[in-house]
Structure formats: structure tokens, C-alpha cells
Amino acid sequence: MGTSSSSMLSLLSIILLLSLSWAASDSVHGAFLQCLSTHSQSSHPISAALYTPDNSSYSSVLESYIRNLRFNTSTTPKPRLIITATHESHIQAAIICSKKHGLQMKIRSGGHDFEGVSYVSDVPFFILDMFNLRSISVDIEDESAWVQAGATLGEMYYRIAEKSKTHGFPAGVCPTVGAGGHFSGGGYGNMMRKYGLSVDNIVDAELVDVNGRLLNRKSMGEDLFWAIIAGGGASYGVIVSYKIKLVQVPATVTVFRVARTLEQNATNIVYQWQQVADKVDGDLFIRLTMDVVNSSRSGEKTVRATFLSLFLGSSERLLSIMNTRLPELGLQSSDCTEMSWVESVLFWTEFATGTPVEALLDRNPQVLTHLKRKSDYLKEPIPKAGLEGIWKKMIELQTPYLVFNPYGGKMAEISPSATPFPHRAGNLCKIMYATNWDEEGSEAAERYINLTQKLYSYMTPFVSKSPREAFLNYRDLDLGVNHNGKNSYLEGRIYGIKYFKENFNRLVRIKTKVDPGNFFRNEQSIPTLPY
């Protein structure tokens, strides 16, 4: 009896000590959890959606949507909590309690942010994780669909194709990208010359605002709707779902992937590509990728230009366009494959021929690496001598590789103020600088990032200036970081003008109106006006 009551006593004191030290070191934490359960509806208890670091599944939940291994290290700052929302009320509770307890919120949908902005922070934070909110309902009669933020592009393409072989949606190439971040940052893909960006085809959205209200386009108003569609949703609220307008695609499309090295006249073909890629028929999209590979002469390096195409039509019509407009490529009918639109999504993602369409439902990317991306806009063709200099520099640095995505067509017809995305008429193509590496560690990361910055710097004379424009979905913290303090407006202008040009001012005005306390903030969010 005596033994048992003394052990009971020591057990109690251990519990008391533990909870005291926990409360002292992390009082926000306990009160925050308490707040969440207070604001949780009994029909949808939030407790089952909470992962604290002591939960055995915490690491796997966190890592499940880390899509850049640069941010999968032991020194990467970790969230105090992950809320894997399964109901709108969890989002509302997260916002209300985050505001009350001053714990920074990060919103993650697919986790593809190139700089980890959705799941890393230098200040104490938690993650509102949206992957459970991923329903997709397609209405072919209305040619529309509601897509929740946690859905992936692959799931969306699959669900559309399941209902119709002649409908599609213009969005990104990689099937594991999340709708949440992708649509709120613009969203481009291989149908942009025909149909514009994803955001040009979004007609409604549901968002939880800073006061925890669930709003749709009508109740949020046209200003806020304009802002969240390409202005970066995370500056304004949590987007729950989007209503997209489907587009028509032919039952049969044609694809090709053809590579030419410098020894195979790549310089001339790339030069000619620049004369036509943004001007040809809107049904034709030819992405150009340039990387450094071994030359046929042993021990030497060369540059390889790969032309990857989606054509919304038959191979016969494609060949006739190609042989008139870009005969230098020497496209043969044997290079072309006709297939359904959804199969072309698999082809573009480099799935092996014959891979079942169900592969689009796989949420795990085919490859995960450490990566750095940067973007630029090309307004004028680069002269041949300029190309030759770039090849020399690329061979010297070995990385990054370059991806040119042609504009023109529908992209040039849409007003630069129709959405916050300003890069419309007058752009030949967007350039992506891409470096991937497998080595662990910060020294390797710094070295590869340095190489990426070197080519970016070398390209200065050829690309857009004043401002040197950039694409929000290709998040690049080299363009400036916001500390969200008293200089936040000035800090925000630096990257804001590059991403949004003249639209930046309107984004700031809307931000100041709907979130004057700058609750929805991150390293590159839209600031409020300073007065």
C-alpha cells in the first residue's frame, strides 16, 4: 500500500514536472492546441488532424510533401505543429488561433514551392497542410470542375479524361504539383499558347479570409478574386477550392521529342526556333531545353537542344506546319506520335510509353532531388553570336540547364492587367534556369546555387530589364526577401515589381484592405501600405 501510493506520488510529480517544463518552454504551444480544440466543431473534431513533433507520424507527414530535398535536412527549421485539415472548420480554427497566439502559419498544398516557402520559416511556425482536401468534381455538361487546393494536377487531368476525351485544362506539366499553389501563382503548361494560363480559365474560388469567413467569388468581391488568381493566394487567405472552366482538346493530339547537339546544327535550329516559336499556330507548342552532354568526340562536352512538342491536331498537319516554319529541325513523320490528350500528359512527364493513365494518380514524384530554379523573360531573339557565347558559358559551368517556353498566341491577347500575372504581349518566351543535384550538405547547395546565379548573371544582356521580370510560380528568394517589419513595403516592392510589374500597386491596395494586420505573410508575400 505504502509503496504503491509513493510510486503514485512520484508518477504524479513527474507528470507535473513534465507539464510545467513544457508549459514554461513552450506556453504558446499548449494554449494554441487548447484554442484549436475550443474552436473545433464536435462533428469534425480537429484533434485527429494534429501532428506535434512527439507524434510518431510527425516526420513522415512533414516529409510527405517536401518536394525539394534542399529543405529535407536536420538543420531545416521544423514546424511546431502540422494541421492536416479535413474540413473547412479546421482552416477557420487555424487562422483564428494563429492570430490569437501569434504563431506564424504556413499553408501547404502540393509542397512544390521551389524555396520551401510553404513549409519552412525562420520564425516559430506551424503548417496548415491541405493534402486531405483534394476532391475534384467534373461537370462535363457545364464544361467546368471544382478542384480542391490539395488535389494534384495529375488527379485533375485524370478525372477530366475519365469523363471526356475531348476536354482538358491548361496547367502545369508535372502531375504531382498541387492545385493550391499552382493556380494561385499563375500556372502555365503546354496549352498556354492556345488557352492562356490556368488562371485565365478559373471562374470561381472558395477562400477562408483573415476573419475566418468562408467566401466565394461573389462574397469576396472582384478585387480579392482578382488578387488570389495569380497574385499568390497565401498573401490573402487560404484557398479551399477553385472552379475551373474546361477547354476543348481534339480526340487525337500529336507529340514529338527531338534532340540536336551543336554538331547537328543546334545553334542554327535554336536561332530559327526563336523566329517562329511565339508566332506559329496557337495549336502548336514547342518547348526548347538546352543542357550540357558528352560530345561524340571523346572527352569533349557539347550542348544539346531538345524540342518537345504538343500539337492539338494530327501529325499530318503538324508536319506541314513544321516543314514550312521550322524546316531546319528536319522533323520526320517517324518522330511524331498521335495519342489522346491525357496520354500526352504522360509523354511530357517522361513516363515510359505504355504507362497506364493511372500513373497520374500517384502522389509521389518520379524523382526527388535538391534543386534551385530561376526565371527570366526573353523579348527579342538572341543573335547567333550570343548563343555561341551562352554555349561556351554553359559548358564551362556544366549547370544549370535552360528551358525556353514560348509565349505568343493567346498569351499575347490577354491584357497584362486582366490578372496579376503581367507577362503577356511582347514576350518571346520564359526562361527557366534549372539545377538539380544529389549531394547532401550546405556546401554542395551553395556551390550549385552559385553556378545557377552565374549563368543568370551572364544572361543579363539578352533578357528583360527594368524590371528584370520573373515568374511567381518559379519562386526565387534571390529576388528579395521580406522581413515583414517596418520596411515591409519597400522590401516587397523589390520582388513585387519583378513578379507583377504595374499590378503590384493594385495587389498592395487590396492587401491593405482585406488583411491590414498582415496576418497572411511569408518571405515574398504582398505587403500592406506603410501608412
Ligand SMILES: Cc1cc2nc3c(=O)[nH]c(=O)nc-3n(C[C@H](O)[C@H](O)[C@H](O)COP(=O)(O)OP(=O)(O)OC[C@H]3O[C@@H](n4cnc5c(N)ncnc54)[C@H](O)[C@@H]3O)c2cc1C
Ligand atoms: C517538379 C515541378 C514542376 C513544376 N512545373 C510547373 C509547370 O509546369 N508550370 C508552372 O506554372 N509551375 C510549375 N512548377 C511550379 C509550381 O507551379 C509552384 O511551385 C506552385 O506554387 C506549386 O504549388 P503547390 O501547391 O504544389 O506548392 P506549395 O509549396 O504547397 O505552395 C506554394 C505556395 O502557394 C501557397 N499556397 C499553397 N496552397 C495554398 C492555399 N490553399 N491557399 C493559399 N496559399 C497556398 C504556399 O503557402 C506557397 O507560398 C513546378 C514545380 C515543380 C517542383
Ligand SMILES: *[C@@H]1O[C@H](CO)[C@@H](O)[C@H](O)[C@H]1NC(C)=O
Ligand atoms: C498522432 O496524431 C494522430 C492525429 O492526431 C493521432 O491519430 C495519433 O494517435 C497520434 N499518434 C501518436 C503516437 O501520438
Ligand SMILES: *[C@@H]1O[C@H](CO)[C@@H](O)[C@H](O)[C@H]1NC(C)=O
Ligand atoms: C528526408 O530526410 C529524412 C530524415 O533524414 C530521411 O529519412 C528521408 O529519406 C529523406 N527523404 C528523401 C526523399 O530523401
Ligand SMILES: *[C@@H]1O[C@H](CO)[C@@H](O)[C@H](O)[C@H]1NC(C)=O
Ligand atoms: C547543318 O546546316 C547546314 C546548312 O544549313 C547543312 O548544309 C548541313 O547539312 C547541316 N548539318 C547537319 C548535321 O544537319
Ligand SMILES: *[C@@H]1O[C@H](CO)[C@@H](O)[C@H](O)[C@H]1NC(C)=O
Ligand atoms: C561523359 O564522359 C565522362 C568522361 O569524359 C564519363 O565519365 C561519363 O560517364 C560520360 N557520361 C555519359 C552520360 O555518358
Ligand SMILES: *[C@@H]1O[C@H](CO)[C@@H](O)[C@H](O)[C@H]1NC(C)=O
Ligand atoms: C559561392 O559564391 C560566393 C560569392 O561569390 C563565394 O564567397 C562562395 O565561396 C561560393 N561558395 C561555393 C561553395 O562555391
